[in-house]
Amino acid sequence: MTGPALILVGPPGSGKSTVGRMAAERLGLEFRDFDDDIERVHGVPAGELVVKLGREKFQESEREILADLLPQHDGVLALGGGTPTAPGVAELLEPHHVVFLDVNLDQLLRREGLVTLHPWLLPNPRAHLKELLNTRRPVYAAVSAATIPTSERTPEDVLADVLATMPVTS
Numbered sequence: 001m002t003g004p005a006l007i008l009v010g011p012p013g014s015g016k017s018t019v020g021r022m023a024a025e026r027l028g029l030e031f032r033d034f035d036d037d038i039e040r041v042h043g044v045p046a047g048e049l050v051v052k053l054g055r056e057k058f059q060e061s062e063r064e065i066l067a068d069l070l071p072q073h074d075g076v077l078a079l080g081g082g083t084p085t086a087p088g089v090a091e092l093l094e095p096h097h098v099v100f101l102d103v104n105l106d107q108l109l110r111r112e113g114l115v116t117l118h119p120w121l122l123p124n125p126r127a128h129l130k131e132l133l134n135t136r137r138p139v140y141a142a143v144s145a146a147t148i149p150t151s152e153r154t155p156e157d158v159l160a161d162v163l164a165t166m167p168v169t170s
């Protein structure tokens with residue numbers, strides 16, 4: 001096994017889980033959500049774990065769990081929103097086909113459930129997300145073969161663009 005056929009990265013709420021699940025179905029592959037793997041290992045949802053452990057320890061754990069997972073999963077993988085920024089993760093992603101789902105701040109604030117899932121965004125989710133988008137966009141882009149805009153687009157349109165980036169296999 002050579003690892004995931006497709007890895008999706010992007011800010012929380014960019015559509016990684018939604019589009020990742022659709023892509024897996026279309027490709028006839030298994031879908032895995034990295035936040036579920038984190039929760040399985042720690043017994044706490046990823047968003048809460050950030051608050052419990054602090055960002056540094058959380059990221060160390062993300063890198064370890066990802067290093068174990070990559071050789072075991074050959075389907076579609078939606079990473080955690082912050083996973084590509086964890087030290088050592090860019091190197092782990094290097095051999096794989098990674099796609100960045102981009103989204104703008106206004107769209108993000110309109111998407112559901114963001115703060116419930118990510119309590120570390122409090123007390124000012126707008127300011128936090130604005131800063132997060134500015135600092136992380138170059139990191140997401142650097143680990144990715146393609147950047148797909150998702151703002152004001154349907155998941156189906158995003159899916160079509162994602163599938164068009166897939167390397168042709170013979």
Ligand SMILES: Nc1ncnc2c1ncn2[C@@H]1O[C@H](COP(=O)(O)OP(=O)(O)OP(=O)(O)O)[C@@H](O)[C@H]1O
Binds near residue numbers: 019112117151152154
């Ligand atoms: N292209 C889209 N247009 C509008 N809403 C979308 C789009 N893609 C996803 N959504 C909605 O945005 C919300 C967040 O999507 P999703 O959970 O797939 O994002 P995510 O990147 O996996 O986020 P997280 O990092 O929180 O796991 C969901 O309510 C989903 O239905």
Ligand SMILES: O=C(O)C1=C[C@@H](O)[C@@H](O)[C@H](O)C1
Binds near residue numbers: 048
């Ligand atoms: O963007 C982030 O920093 C995070 C996103 C989520 O997917 C979770 O991994 C966690 O809430 C951290």
Ligand SMILES: [Mg+2]
Binds near residue numbers: 016035
């Ligand atoms: Mg998700």
